[in-house]
Amino acid sequence: MENNRNFLIAMALSIAVLVGWQFLVVNPRVAAQREAQQDAGIPAGSQQGSLQAPQTPAGTAQNDTPTPAGPESVVPNGGAAGRAQGREAAVAARPNVAIDTPTISGSINLKGARLDDLRLKNYHETVDDASPTIVLLSPDDALDAENKPIGYFAEFGYTGQNVGALPDANTTWQVAGNSTLRPDAPVTLTYTNDRGITFNRTISIDRDYMFEIKDEVRNGGTAAVSVQPYGIVKRFSKPAVASAWVVFEGLLGVFGDEGLEESTYSSIEKAGTTKPPKSSSGWLGIADKYWAAAIVPEPGRGFQPGFQYSAANRPSYQSAYVADPLNVAAGASATVSQRLFAGPKVVELLKKYEEQQAIPHFSQLIDWGYFFFITRPMFTAIDWLFKFTGNFGAAILIVTVVLKLFFFPLANKSYKSMAKMKEMQPKITELRERYADDKMKQQQEMMALYKEQKINPAAGCWPMLVQIPVFFALYKVLYVTIEMRHAPFFGWIQDLAAPDPTSLFNLFGLLPYSVPHALMIGVWPLVMGVTMFVQMRLNPTPPDPTQKMIFTYMPLVFTFMLAAFPAGLVIYWAWNNTLSITQQSIIMKRNGVKIELFDNIRDLFRGKKKEA
DSSP states (O other), X not given: OHHHHHHHHHHHHHHHHHHHIIIIIIHHHHXXXXXXXXXXXXXXXXXXXXXXXXXXXXXXXXXXXXXXXXXXXXXXXXXXXXXXXXXXXXXXTSOEEEEEOSSEEEEEETBTTEEXXXXXXXXXXXXXXTSOEEEEEBOTTEEOTTSOBOOEEEEEEEEOSSSOSOXXXXXXXXEOSOOEEBTTBOEEEEEEOTTSEEEEEEEEXXXXXXXXXXXXXXXXXXXXXXXXXXXXXXXXXXXXXXXXXXXXXXXXXXXXXXXXXEEEHHHHHHHSEEOOOOBSSEEXXXXXXXXXXXXXXXXXXXXXXXXXXXXXXXXXEEEEXXXXXXXXXXXXXXXXXXXXXXXXXXXXXXXXXXXXXOOXXXXXXXXXXXXXXXXXXXXXXXXXXXHHXXXXXHHHHHHHHHXXXXXXXXXXXXXXXXXXXXXXXXXXXXXXXXXXXXXHHHHHHHHHHHHHHTOOTTGGGHHHHHXXXXXXXXXXXXXXXXXXTTOOOSTTOOOTTSOOOOOGGGGGGTSSSOOOGGGOOOHHHXXXXXXHHHHHHTSOOOSXXXXXXXXXXXXXXXXXXXXXXXXXXXHHHHHHHHHHHHHHHHHHXXXXXXXXXXXXXXXXXXXXXXXX
């Protein structure tokens, strides 16, 4: 019995350590990081640096087309930024072509043909639909309200030698025809350089978030030319609240058979440049918790990808690639097609692109974690039930019931063993008293009793062991999937991915003042704490004073700790506790064991009164 309790305490304390890490370490770290990022804001009106000219790789003759030793060798690093200014002013200051689709609004910057102005129509900053829509991409010289650089854009261009000025960040394109990009109305841009090379770029978009950039290169000169397409996704700031300890945020890509390659913001800052292997299929980009911008090079054309961090002028992060040369004979033309995804990481949408457009492992933009074999099926089940219930919270409750049914044989055996243990409690107490001075003999006699009664002293720990991976899988689902973002439950819970917004310390909003974050103990954390307390009081009170103290205060500690966790996770835990209490009570009753819940609670308070 003592080994059983020690093991149970060890598992409970393990959970407490992990939960405490969120409450005591991560939350203060996030707050400090946010303050540091605000202090590092660039003052309005400061110069933002200039475009660096493409470099010729070492060992390459001036008259030859450069071999892509790495994108950092030939892709422009930096931006043709003007004077830093607010985002809306930066957008209005340059020539552009409007974008208007069911899901996106924004514009294409005709200088560089950059995609640097995108808002997501279906996603808002808060649960209030009247709040501003999410800004994904912004001009390179844009600042936010706190004067922090927020430039974030995608650019496609060319590099080469002895072919005149090629399209890059400084190229001003001309609009040919339609002036607003819609799903049924592509936009065509054109540019002709001083060598007679004409670039006709057709930009189209589907009804979701995938752009196609198709270039026709016409050689009007008298000699063959060779140019290399490149693509960049670049940003000048990290996410407002970096959360890489739970979900990956940073630079990533899939390259052929090499699988997923990732560089967090911190790791690329240390490395400076990371050069994945050359490939002829795949994608690369930058991913945040909920959003991503990823470029997809033309399938079948070899390309050299690279991740890069630059601290010069403005800190910047970029995922870029340089493709194999495009050779165009005099008087001939050639085409190259590239794609850009810029939008939310919706599971079904990414899976559709992966299958229908043959983008390898595109759904890995979502970080399912090391336990993806648990996390992803759990999301699939919750999402499937959501289609029937219309409420993700209700779907979580149903999944909890299904999991209880699935693990019923194991839990049933466990609770039966616990019931027998409780039935044997008088004999165990007698053995403890008889062999109080001989611990080894005491253990031998207790093990003999367990064997005789066919009791497994560790069986009572299995329900908690089973709950641990489910707990963390659900936490991951709630934290990383955009489907859970701003998903309401019932009543005051309007976002299952956010903590319960109420607090006991202002009577759940009845008193007109706010409380510190550490005291935001809402209704659902209290319900969870009560159900945890009741569940623990179904079992005999440990005789050891230390164990008794741990079991007494553990529900209170967990109530404070889980208050900072997503409300959906707290609702799951409270509901799971309730089902466990019901199941355990029924099994105890069937085995003729008295349910001493009220006796244990009475003894708890009597003990406190005696101690006082």
